[in-house]
Amino acid sequence: MASIEITNARKSYGAVDVLHGINLDIRDGEFIVLVGPSGCGKSTLLRMIAGLEEITSGDISIGGTVVNDLQPKDRDIAMVFQSYALYPHMSVAENMSYALNLRKTAKEKVASAIENVAGILGLNALLERRPKALSGGQRQRVAMGRAIVRQPQAFLFDEPLSNLDARLREQMRTEIRKLHRRLGATSVYVTHDQIEAMTMADRIVAMYDGIVQQVGSPLEIYDRPANIFVASFIGSPAMNFLEGTYQTDATDTNATNAAITLEDGTIIPVLSSAQAMSGQKITLGARPEHIDIVEDGSSPSVTATVELIEPMGLSTLVHVTLAGKPVKIFTLARPDLAIGGTVQIAFNMDKTHIFDRESELRLPPASEPVSAQKA
CATH class of the missing domain: 2.40.50.140 (Nucleic acid-binding proteins)
Structure with missing residues (x-):
């Protein structure tokens, strides 16, 4: 795993400035949650870390290496999307092993990795099923499993639970947090749900209008909000x-x-x-x-x-x-x-x-x- 350092990162679409000089240090093994209302720039920042959005200015480093000009496949990160993004014609095992097969990983190592991760996520009995035969929670676990088998430097989560019902979101929050403690993986998680932020984060990054409003532990932000926005957004x-x-x-x-x-x-x-x-x-x-x-x-x-x-x-x-x-x-x-x-x-x-x-x-x-x- 690796640390992530963001230095004066800016993003503009023509004359429209979306991110205004973001500075953030994410420690090795830390679970960071970017939280804020729709349009605050949190998903854009995550996609810049992933390499899916070009950085207008500033630097993003992963594991001490500046990755501004690296393609997503060369950044050694794994991303879990809101939409699951599973291949419908592939089984669970095939979806999870796809990235490893692209790397021409030995079949024995692929089989071992799939077996290990499926055991962690409770997917052993589902490996031969296709996505259409899975529930929403099962599909999300497959998406996480596909990310885990790659053993990347960092995991990026883009509102992965927003398509689930309230009870299943609660269950998946617990599973993701337990998984993080087990893997010790550097993770950046985007959500607009302040309950997810409070219950999952080591530190919360509260964002509004393309600016980081406050960074701190959940209770620091809850007990000592920096401004009215943070005070109003965090807490239910x-x-x-x-x-x-x-x-x-x-x-x-x-x-x-x-x-x-x-x-x-x-x-x-x-x-x-x-x-x-x-x-x-x-x-x-x-x-x-x-x-x-x-x-x-x-x-x-x-x-x-x-x-x-x-x-x-x-x-x-x-x-x-x-x-x-x-x-x-x-x-x-x-x-x-x-x-x-x-x-x-x-x-x-x-x-x-x-x-x-x-x-x-x-x-x-x-x-x-x-x-x-x-x-």
């Missing part, structure tokens, strides 16, 4: 956002008596100071699980209007309106609430985030370590 249910003004007590030199005044005048106290100035226009971000329904008045709370209640068995998702904005609350309790009634809610200010409204960058609390702020 999505983060709540409320616009307001950051205010501090002018007589408090430590700025511990800060508060956020929402647009309708609602005041939310802030227990620790953020790196914001009094009077600064900000956006408050709070994940649904970091807002509590308060029944006993034991903590500072604000009044919201109940709009919808979604019982989900283990948990309940409560939709309320605060300052004219929709807010979702995730709770493990089963609150007795009435649609159209009011409820007292409290924000866990140790977990909420403050973003500068103009730049949309997160303003870290003064108490946060510098290393965490840079994550």
Whole structure:
């Protein structure tokens, strides 16, 4: 396996710039997930690594070798596509062995490789079948098997699970992650599904509009999003956002008596100071699980209007309106609430985030370590 280094990589189609100077180091054996909405450039970047798209400028290195001018077949990578791309007239074994046969690999080695990989992926009983006789999950395993038998320097996955139903996607996520741990293979995985990114990645690369917005472990990105885009894209249910003004007590030199005044005048106290100035226009971000329904008045709370209640068995998702904005609350309790009634809610200010409204960058609390702020 090998590391992949991307240095100031740009991609343009005529006058249209698609990727704007991507810099990324992927370590040997690492599982990297490129995540973002459709059109953000993640698949284009993957195809540039594979050699299926020409790089406009910059460099891409695989295993220390610059591959800008190398053909895909000479880059020693294997790619798993969304569409499986299996040959319909070939059996499972023939599909998996195709690349090895092109290399004129000895028949004994081909047979041994197919047997080994089929055992890993649970395909032994399917080797004589053709793709039309396979389920979607089985076809995807064949596509992965075809990649694995080549023993490439790196594996590239282009939204390989998007054609599967929800239950099968969950199963295949687990299988791919177990396979990665077993093979120790350098892998780059593209998806628009943030749940896949959170559950599979060693590190996530969050992309938007052809720019890398943040790189970090799943929990680093979840707990300390760099900006509003990352905060809104990662997490399900999505983060709540409320616009307001950051205010501090002018007589408090430590700025511990800060508060956020929402647009309708609602005041939310802030227990620790953020790196914001009094009077600064900000956006408050709070994940649904970091807002509590308060029944006993034991903590500072604000009044919201109940709009919808979604019982989900283990948990309940409560939709309320605060300052004219929709807010979702995730709770493990089963609150007795009435649609159209009011409820007292409290924000866990140790977990909420403050973003500068103009730049949309997160303003870290003064108490946060510098290393965490840079994550």
